Amino acid sequence: MSSVFSFDERLLAAAAEAEKAARPQFEEIDRISQHGTAKVLRAFQSQQISAACFAGSNGYGYDDIGRDKLDKVWAEVFHTEDALVRHHFVSGTHALSTALFGVLRTGDKMVSVTGGPYDTLEEVIGIRGSGNGSLKEFGISYGQLDLTAEGRPDFDAIPEAVRGAKVVYLQRSRGYSLRPALTVADIRRIAELTRSTNPDAIIMVDNCYGEFVEYDEPTDAGADLIIGSLIKNPGGGIAETGGYIAGKHELVELCACRLTCAGMGREVGCSLNQCRPMYLGLFMAPEVVANARKTGAFAAALFRSLGFECLPVPDATAGDIITVLALRSPEAMEAFCAGIQAGSPVDSYVTPEAWDMPGYESKVIMAAGTFTGGASIELSADGPMREPYAVYLQGGITYGSGKLGILTAAQKLLERGLIQL
Numbered sequence: 181m182s183s184v185f186s187f188d189e190r191l192l193a194a195a196a197e198a199e200k201a202a203r204p205q206f207e208e209i210d211r212i213s214q215h216g217t218a219k220v221l222r223a224f225q226s227q228q229i230s231a232a233c234f235a236g237s238n239g240y241g242y243d244d245i246g247r248d249k250l251d252k253v254w255a256e257v258f259h260t261e262d263a264l265v266r267h268h269f270v271s272g273t274h275a276l277s278t279a280l281f282g283v284l285r286t287g288d289k290m291v292s293v294t295g296g297p298y299d300t301l302e303e304v305i306g307i308r309g310s311g312n313g314s315l316k317e318f319g320i321s322y323g324q325l326d327l328t329a330e331g332r333p334d335f336d337a338i339p340e341a342v343r344g345a346k347v348v349y350l351q352r353s354r355g356y357s358l359r360p361a362l363t364v365a366d367i368r369r370i371a372e373l374t375r376s377t378n379p380d381a382i383i384m385v386d387n388c389y390g391e392f393v394e395y396d397e398p399t400d401a402g403a404d405l406i407i408g409s410l411i412k413n414p415g416g417g418i419a420e421t422g423g424y425i426a427g428k429h430e431l432v433e434l435c436a437c438r439l440t441c442a443g444m445g446r447e448v449g450c451s452l453n454q455c456r457p458m459y460l461g462l463f464m465a466p467e468v469v470a471n472a473r474k475t476g477a478f479a480a481a482l483f484r485s486l487g488f489e490c491l492p493v494p495d496a497t498a499g500d501i502i503t504v505l506a507l508r509s510p511e512a513m514e515a516f517c518a519g520i521q522a523g524s525p526v527d528s529y530v531t532p533e534a535w536d537m538p539g540y541e542s543k544v545i546m547a548a549g550t551f552t553g554g555a556s557i558e559l560s561a562d563g564p565m566r567e568p569y570a571v572y573l574q575g576g577i578t579y580g581s582g583k584l585g586i587l588t589a590a591q592k593l594l595e596r597g598l599i600q601l
């Protein structure tokens with residue numbers, strides 16, 4: 181490595197120590213990855229996946245065997261009755277919006293029990309923006325149970341908060357916040373508390389960034405529907421676009437009618453040439469998630485040794501692939517993101533700058549040099565330019581490249597006098 185890249189010798193020594201410190205985490209990550217791969221491999225075998233599944237279709241896409249079998253594979257992996265896996269979902273937000281509009285009707289209420297939802301969902305719900313096309317405009321109301329001061333679900337308040345709700349909504353990942361991600365055990369507890377006063381509620385989980393991080397998934401713990409993006413974990417860095425909805429059959433059917441239209445549902449929607457990347461991506465996903473998590477664990481160990489606060493802490497059960505590095509100054513954020521960008525395989529020659537991103541109060545800086553536009557299962561870092569000047573790090577589809585990206589970032593901080601060794 182050092183014959184190709186010229187990192188500071190002291191940095192390389194610190195990196196070797198960090199890798200040693202992270203080794204117990206790596207071992208657990210590998211065990212989870214092995215389990216995830218077993219689930220995926222078994223599902224491919226039992227659904228008798230063949231080369232014909234990769235051929236794709238055009239036009240209306242009737243009888244698209246690759247598309248239909250992928251839904252079955254997905255359902256088997258996530259232990260659900262059904263799944264809808266489509267490149268037609270333009271993003272994770274679109275898949276989440278489809279699920280909400282799919283199951284909610286005028287007069288219904290959704291209640292988020294993990295505080296405010298991910299930013300882009302605010303306009304879908306109608307709590308920010310013009311309200312055009314939002315759930316609110318269709319007469320669907322929204323309630324929210326805030327997190328505690330520690331950023332944890334307010335478990336005791338859940339049974340009352342969910343009374344009368346048609347959808348009880350959970351976000352598994354920390355998103356752009358310092359709260360810890362939900363663990364599957366947390367989700368099980370929330371589901372039980374919900375059922376104690378509202379046995380018929382649809383428990384819906386924003387599963388973005390969570391797939392294959394633990395042995396079990398939310399659908400093993402009482403969730404009725406899970407939703408996510410294919411340019412994150414379950415696309416394995418291979419899927420080119422898309423999203424999924426998995427869960428109870430009748431609910432997935434409702435979502436299919438929303439994605440296309442009533443009467444047609446899942447019977448239409450050609451797969452073009454997207455079947456093979458979606459299959460291969462799912463096949464790769466458990467190990468790619470492991471690589472991303474190792475990259476994050478290495479980064480946290482290195483930056484912790486350099487005196488920065490990093491989350492999650494090593495002995496916590498991780499619920500998503502995000503690592504937070506509190507870098508404490510705008511200069512350090514800029515240097516870190518410049519390094520991540522410079523260490524990327526694509527667009528390594530450009531320098532990220534903080535900008536006024538629509539919908540954010542402070543400037544946001546983002547670094548990503550990816551094969552798939554915006555794919556955050558690939559190494560990427562971003563964050564709002566405000567206290568505590570934290571960067572949110574995700575991805576790394578191979579550990580070797582992820583580690584080099586982190587080292588390039590650390591070297592930038594060193595060169596700019598922002599860390600001492």
Ligand SMILES: *Cc1c(COP(=O)(O)O)cnc(C)c1O
Pocket residue numbers: 271272273274298300351353354355386388389409
């Ligand atoms: C990425 C993400 C989404 C969806 O975002 P898109 O950019 O629309 O794919 C929703 N919730 C969480 C927690 C996410 O991480």
